[in-house]
Amino acid sequence: MQFSLIIPTLNEADNIDPLLTSIFSLNDLGNQFEIIIVDDHSADGTPDKIKQWQRTHNVHLVERNAHQPDLTASIIEGVAVAKYDVVAVMDADLSHSPEKLAALIQPVLANQYDITIGSRYIPGGDTIGWPFYRLWLSRAGGWLARAICDVNDATSGFFAFRKEFIHRITDNARGYKILLELLMTGGNQPLRVKEIPIHFRNRLHGTSKLSLSHHLAYLQQLIILAGGTISFHTASRFAIVGFLGVFIDVFIFQWLTGQGASLATAHISSFIAAASFNYTLNSKWSFRLHHAGHLQWNQFSRFLIVGIFAMLLRGAILAWLVYTWNIATEWAIFPAIIATAIVNYLGSAFYVFPRTKPA
Ligand code: GDD
Numbered sequence: 520m521q522f523s524l525i526i527p528t529l530n531e532a533d534n535i536d537p538l539l540t541s542i543f544s545l546n547d548l549g550n551q552f553e554i555i556i557v558d559d560h561s562a563d564g565t566p567d568k569i570k571q572w573q574r575t576h577n578v579h580l581v582e583r584n585a586h587q588p589d590l591t592a593s594i595i596e597g598v599a600v601a602k603y604d605v606v607a608v609m610d611a612d613l614s615h616s617p618e619k620l621a622a623l624i625q626p627v628l629a630n631q632y633d634i635t636i637g638s639r640y641i642p643g644g645d646t647i648g649w650p651f652y653r654l655w656l657s658r659a660g661g662w663l664a665r666a667i668c669d670v671n672d673a674t675s676g677f678f679a680f681r682k683e684f685i686h687r688i689t690d691n692a693r694g695y696k697i698l699l700e701l702l703m704t705g706g707n708q709p710l711r712v713k714e715i716p717i718h719f720r721n722r723l724h725g726t727s728k729l730s731l732s733h734h735l736a737y738l739q740q741l742i743i744l745a746g747g748t749i750s751f752h753t754a755s756r757f758a759i760v761g762f763l764g765v766f767i768d769v770f771i772f773q774w775l776t777g778q779g780a781s782l783a784t785a786h787i788s789s790f791i792a793a794a795s796f797n798y799t800l801n802s803k804w805s806f807r808l809h810h811a812g813h814l815q816w817n818q819f820s821r822f823l824i825v826g827i828f829a830m831l832l833r834g835a836i837l838a839w840l841v842y843t844w845n846i847a848t849e850w851a852i853f854p855a856i857i858a859t860a861i862v863n864y865l866g867s868a869f870y871v872f873p874r875t876k877p878a
Contacts, residue, residue: 637677643716825866
């Protein structure tokens with residue numbers, strides 16, 4: 520079998536020998552494959568272990584020099600130096616059984632599938648030895664991913680694919696979930712994806728590097744892939760603009776009523792003035808990174824639709840809290856405003872200023 524096996528490592532010194540011994544003792548892989556280990560400045564002697572194998576086997580060490588370790592970036596660097604057209608990726612900590620490699624690679628080599636996934640969440644697959652919270656988080660990540668791709672284990676780290684797909688993944692790809700990015704590369708032509716059941720075993724040596732920030736990055740990645748522009752950057756600017764918009768709204772409302780305008784005229788005029796102000800600033804500032812910043816009528820109408828919907832929702836929440844729950848109006852307004860702000864922001868991120876999909 521001709522393929523390149525990419526193994527990312529970060530402090531895996533105790534796992535290198537058992538892993539490579541196990542892979543090289545397999546008979547069904549033949550001897551025409553290469554192993555590329557991409558190490559991210561491990562401090563526990565991992566590179567030295569790999570260098571020993573490099574002398575006697577078809578093993579290559581790629582030592583990264585980035586300021587920050589990153590799993591996806593490591594895999595991309597590994598693929599960049601891969602010799603073969605078919606690439607497989609697996610963890611170094613023996614969570615993925617090397618015995619499953621042939622079953623994973625064969626369908627891609629035979630061009631029956633574009634991507635094969637070692638799946639824990641289809642019949643015949645499972646996780647062994649994971650604490651409950653890990654399993655729960657992993658399942659939750661998988662369920663969320665189902666909203667954008669029809670795969671049972673989109674967070675698996677054990678998969679094979681044709682090398683050319685790596686060029687199609689977005690610039691935002693980072694963190695743990697490169698597979699999710701790969702699964703989204705099909706565009707109009709759906710990828711042929713096959714899941715193969717695996718037993719995922721919790722590591723015996725070393726520790727997991729998965730942290731809360733990886734989970735949050737994964738969530739953000741899902742949102743990005745779904746077309747949204749949610750981030751701290753856009754949310755904080757959107758909040759500032761919204762806050763300024765309230766002043767414009769109140770100022771114009773007071774001024775018009777002071778000039779003798781009817782309540783309806785003052786209400787509608789101040790709403791449209793504030794919405795125009797908010798739309799302009801959001802387009803040119805809050806969501807500037809994702810858009811050219813040109814004002815467009817259809818975008819403005821979408822902004823108005825979201826605003827009107829949020830206003831109706833605010834009224835409905837207010838009425839529900841006041842009349843059904845007997846909450847005082849001066850308190851009920853707060854959850855109503857918060858819900859409106861969230862709906863406004865989500866509407867802007869997904870509907871008014873969605874992420875433009877890469878060509
Ligand atoms: N080069 C590099 N840089 N390697 C990394 C980095 C990094 O920043 N972070 C982790 N790794 C390597 C580890 O050394 C290991 O070989 C593999 O990536 C998996 O990392 P773990 O931190 O052990 O992951 P886990 O066991 O908790 O499992 C989770 O991530 C896996 C990613 O492949 C789970 O979500 C699994 O589903 C998933 O397979």
